[in-house]
Amino acid sequence: MKATRVDAEQARRHVAAGFWAGRLVDGYLAAAATRTPEAVAVVDRGRHWTYQELDDTVDRFASALQGRGVGPGDVVSWLLPNRVEAVVVHLATIRLGAVSNPIIPIYRHRETAFILRQAATKVAVVPHVFRNFDYPAMLDEIRDEVPTLETVVVVGGPGDGGDGGRSSFDDLLAEGHADPISTPRASGDIALLLYTSGTTSAPKGALHSHDTLDHENRSIIDFFGLSAADVVFMPSPVGHIIGVLYGLQLPFMLGGTVVLLDVWEPGRALELIEEHRCTFTVAATPFLHGLVHHPSLPERDVSSLRVFACGGADVPPELVRAATTALGCTVSRGYGSTEFPTATVCNTRDAVEKRARTDGRPIGPAEVRLAPDGELQVRGPELFLGYLDASLNDSAFTDDGWLRTGDLARIDGDGYVEITGRQKDIIIRGGENISAKEIEDHLFEHPDVADVAVVSSPDPVLGERVCAVVVALPGHHVTLPGLVEWLTVRRTARQKLPERLILLDELPRNPSGKIQKFRLRDLAREHTTLGVTR
Incomplete structure (x- = not known):
């Protein structure tokens, strides 16, 4: 697997400017485990995982995958809810030099078979049952459509003794060891294959490297002034770009804690924010709306929450205003995508009306421009490297390397971007x-x-x-x-x-x-x- 849209000159400029710093995504976890082994890394369903526990488990899973024949460039796909096993599978896959491929757990046979087949998945990891759905049964039914699939790993359920290529998560861990994995890797290697959860047509597989993912998270850390003292609350699905970046990677870059919520319920979310003194979250409009309008909000102490960055869907201005008052924190609209995670956003230095009426200003070295027809185009160090299906690239990129977003926008005199709709979302009456x-x-x-x-x-x-x-x-x-x-x-x-x-x-x-x-x-x-x- 390789990127198909790498501009060598632009890559050189990103390296020279320090935007691509040559760091490996999983390396932050290992460093934090050495630095503060007993610090809490993950809170999941009432259990606390320390950095040492998490790093050892990642090593064990990575070595077990290696023992099953998974190597650099191979794809490990997983359909998992917001639980610690998702953290382990994602980082272990990357640590091995393989490609992590998260899939939203609400996908069913058609979408899952399409992704596994196109990605040439070698190992798939699924829950035994989640929200009353039998995932191993689904994979049994589509397995003939995915000839590359060798092993199915079941979290929270039994394997089949190896006869049918199904192993339990715990049994696979037992096959591994906690010694560090030694695999030649480079920061330009593909680390993530993530399919867009688009509103039209079939999903498209976007390729990200360590460099693009690392820059995105470092830019967010700098923009919001995050540190090891921050506690990240993550209700967004970890099969989505928001969950991957800010639930499975950013907390360990900080050396802080992430609190995971696997099934969205706004009352439970408010409890977790209060109990763990969560300070930072990124989530879509329905999550923000749910918190603001939940009847228990006045009874909860959510004063620890500093930032709620809202993206992934249209955010009505009135919701930003109401949430800013109700939650007592910085609520900001932001704009990004699977292909370019964060192009624009606001922080505490921006006026409330800018946060409510616009989608923010370009973050770090991100660049934005408008095409003659009003389409927003973006470019920067976190821009993905192209689609797995290379035939999609020509229509996605301009000749000079900008991503065509398909969104219509205007840019005000202060440089703030306001998305006005999709190109296909214009009604012609x-x-x-x-x-x-x-x-x-x-x-x-x-x-x-x-x-x-x-x-x-x-x-x-x-x-x-x-x-x-x-x-x-x-x-x-x-x-x-x-x-x-x-x-x-x-x-x-x-x-x-x-x-x-x-x-x-x-x-x-x-x-x-x-x-x-x-x-x-x-x-x-x-x-x-x-x-x-x-």
Whole structure:
């Protein structure tokens, strides 16, 4: 496995400037285990893992994988919840010189088979049961589609004695040893293969090296002034770029503690923040919304929380304002992706309105620019090295090496970026372009609305009309005339007013929290009558 979009001259500049510092992702854990072996590294379901325990376990798992024939460049895929085993598998794989391939645990047969097959996975690690789903059974059913798969490792369940290529996590650990692994590696080697949890089409496998991952985390540490005294709270799925970076890597770079939450429940999240005095988290909009609106919030002491960086999905300005007051911390929108984890964000030096109304300013040496059509393009030391399917690269990159994000944006006079929508998220009504995000931001502030998305609805005359898809607050009633009046009072242009309303119990979201608008567009195509659909 190799990168396909490496610009040798730009790589040289990153090294010369110190952005790529030649460090290995797993090396921070080993260094912290030597420096402070008894410090708490991970809190998971009430158990505390010290740095020495964690580092020894990583070595044992890495040596066991090596004994099973896994070597540099081989892919180890894993579908695991936010638990310590995910930390072990991720860092052990990287320590061996192999490629870690996290997969969101809510993926099922079709998506999982596609990823394992394209990645040529050699070992897959899954839970025995999580949220009442039998993962080993799923792998049994798709195994014929993945000819490279040699070993399935089951966490929390039995193996099969080796007859069917299935081992338990504990049995595999017993095969290993705690002596350091000696494998020739370089910081430019591929360490992570992560598939985008996109809102359209099949997932795309993005390749990151030690260098790109290390720079991203160091830039976040510098930007937010993080140290070993910080306690990271991680509810975001560790199969997503946010969870990988800030749950499985950044805490060990700090020499601090990470508190993992495997099943999202905002009341439990508030308990953990209070109990462990958590200071820093990065998570998507639904997590922030859940904390702010949970009835137990006034009873909880969350004063330790300094930063809630919110990204991965659209963040309504009013939610940032409300959360800043309710949580008493710096709440910031940020912009990034699997391919370029953090391009822009705000910190305590930025005014609340900048944090609410924009997606922040470029962080460190990250560069942003607008194409003539308003598309945001990004470039910098954390930019991924290309897709595993190299045929996707030409359309993803410009000729001069910038990533085409597919997002429309504007940049204000102070350099702050505001995402205004997706290129495909523009509604063209009678030949006039309408931003779905602009309408969404207004409707989110409606007192009866819990969640909202705006999509196009096909029309034989105008081409498209505006369709609002709304989740009402419990006990509240939402009507189309009420939404129209709300927008009219805010002097919204007539052509932007919704002409259709679809009421749902919840909006479909992908694992990173982004609304799956393609599903809502499908729904709007199925119900083309103007008015209200329930």
